[in-house]
Amino acid sequence: MRIRMVAGNWKMHGSLAENKRLLDAIAAGLTGAHEEHFVVCVPYPYLFSVQDALKSGNVAWGAQNLSQYEKGAYTGEVSASMLNDFACRYVIVGHSERRTLFNENNAVVAEKYVAAQRAGITPILCIGETLQQREDGITEKVITEQIAAVMQLAGIESFKNAIIAYEPVWAIGTGKTATPQQAQDIQAFIRAGIAQQNSSIADDLTILYGGSVKANNAVELFAMQDIDGGLIGGASLVAEEFIAICRALRH
Numbered sequence: 001m002r003i004r005m006v007a008g009n010w011k012m013h014g015s016l017a018e019n020k021r022l023l024d025a026i027a028a029g030l031t032g033a034h035e036e037h038f039v040v041c042v043p044y045p046y047l048f049s050v051q052d053a054l055k056s057g058n059v060a061w062g063a064q065n066l067s068q069y070e071k072g073a074y075t076g077e078v079s080a081s082m083l084n085d086f087a088c089r090y091v092i093v094g095h096s097e098r099r100t101l102f103n104e105n106n107a108v109v110a111e112k113y114v115a116a117q118r119a120g121i122t123p124i125l126c127i128g129e130t131l132q133q134r135e136d137g138i139t140e141k142v143i144t145e146q147i148a149a150v151m152q153l154a155g156i157e158s159f160k161n162a163i164i165a166y167e168p169v170w171a172i173g174t175g176k177t178a179t180p181q182q183a184q185d186i187q188a189f190i191r192a193g194i195a196q197q198n199s200s201i202a203d204d205l206t207i208l209y210g211g212s213v214k215a216n217n218a219v220e221l222f223a224m225q226d227i228d229g230g231l232i233g234g235a236s237l238v239a240e241e242f243i244a245i246c247r248a249l250r251h
């Protein structure tokens, strides 16, 4: 069954005090049983306190990155097993900020995806084109290559335990959302590519849209056939916005 999901990506924001206020408000706004998955992906140092705050509720937590290595002399890195110590259910891999600012290429992203799955953590694999690539007409080529790198290393079966987030780079943090149809077109293309290898895995695959999703555009985005929820940056830091986006999944 295809899961519908809203995941917040806090990026490098927060403090112990701010997180507490935010999580208290989110927990109060999202009570009750629900089929959808709600997740917050937080900076590493807060995993302990976020786990403590959320462990008895219905919002899951995860990290924003991990090392591709299991352990060793990798100063400053955090392994998948360390994320397991804090019961992370999800980890974002290949976010465009990691790709562009920290030089993570498709091969490294694929290794991180495998490292997460090996530890039993579901990777949220981010893919998407830059504005230049869109204008050059190579969006589909870029996305195909991003997925192919993971497919080659991890295989089609791995997509049973993965989430894809389509995030056009030009829409991230810019206030410029892809139109629902633009996002739908690419997300249908992504699903069709997976279906070429295995149609039931493609049917069950959760594909999120990310890039300036707000409370006021979430309903129309999530209404599209191949948009199964969102990966939310800026709006995930504002409790009312995040709660409204989570509720938009139910429309």
Ligand code: PGA
Pocket: 009, 167, 171, 172, 173, 174, 175, 210, 211, 212, 213, 231, 232, 233, 234, 235
């Ligand atoms: P945004 O970020 O919602 O602030 O555009 C999305 C993301 O980077 O995942």
